[in-house]
Amino acid sequence: MTARQAPPTSRGRAALAIAWDIGAPIGMYYLLHGLGLSTFLALLLSAVLPGLTSVYQVIRSGRLDGLGLFMVSITVVSALASLVAGSPRFLLAKDGLLTAFGGAWLLVTARAERPVAFMFARALLEGRIGPHGESWDLLWERLPGFRRIWRVAGVIWGTATIADSALRFAMAYTMPVNQVPALNGLQWGVLFVLLQVVTNVYYHRAGLYDPGSTLYAPLRRPEENSRFGEGVTSP
Template sequence: MSAPEAPPTSRGRAALALVWDVGAPIGMYYLLHGLGLSTFLALLLSAVLPGLTSVYQVVRSRKLDGLSLFMVSVTVLSALASLISGSPRFLLAKDGYLTAFAGAWLLVTARAERPVVFMFARVLLEGRVGPHGESWDVLWERLPGFRRIWRVAAVIWGTATIADAVVRFAMAYTLPVNQVPALNGVQWGVLFVLLQVVTNVYYHRAGLYDPRSALYEPLARSQTQAAIASL
């Protein structure tokens, strides 16, 4: 049975949520700072927006997933720690903590039953990648090469996001405070584009996008044998 393709509206909502989580805090910071709020207070208030998005998604879906819990936890903990320390630079480093934790999470799940990279990609690609739109559950169970692709991808994404975190920490504690929010936003775009290029080159070389590649040969053989046995 073929897996259903992810609806375009779902992909569109996911893209809009990502743009909001990255762009809205930056825009709100510069707006509040321009209205006369202190740097610390403007950073603190703008940092709440991604957490509010996650809370809204949890309330709307009535389901608390790991990603939403992670986003809310990082936002709340960084805000509380900033109130104690009173440091705007700690708030600026929040994106660094986020990517560091995310990178560690990605690396840990590389050896889990299903890497988190697999789960994110499945929403976008299942039904469009693989022969005959096979369910990714089938591909995962029957194809060792398919499992290896997502474990390698988790390592690529995890390593890159940890390196990204190091750069964010350096910017947060060395550059002029008012420059860092905009640079953090630019860096999200650079990280996303770089990872898309690197992982898609890897996916092509591994045969993920070619249903006739050697990656899918074990599945084709098993289907042929099943057809012969049914005669």
């Protein structure tokens, strides 16, 4: 079966979109604030940019799959939070609200037909893992261990992002307002690197990246399993 591997250009666009969603609002806030806008108005206007990116992606693709629904849901929550009248600190706490929502979504979908963690990783890794670069639909259908990997990954990412949201709330209400946007951006980087390290250690231990691991044994022919030292009985 031919794997539906995401082209490098698609992965590059996804990375640029993430960088835009994190970096553009921070840069816009400091630009608008430097031009004389109030802290509240600068935060409110800068919060619009990630929402525009999500809406554009849905319109461009012409479909709303599970991943698209996740991103649009984040957009709607962001818009509602931004429309609530209040202090700048409430708008700063919005990032904590979004990460809490995202973490809850990751945890809830960990037992769904297709976890959010699975859909995010599929866009980056499909066609690059497995004995023959099989489609992830095939891997999901035939390998219980493969399904377990993405359910566990959803729990890891969900738990970490909820903990991250608590720290963002604390920063929003205790630190100087003008420092929080930059610190929030730095925190995204720290969270991403930490989760990449933790999950990749788990993926390696689970055999995700090793075509010869026992994870993929049900996909291999008997002679292939013998070559990898599996299924060999003693004389």
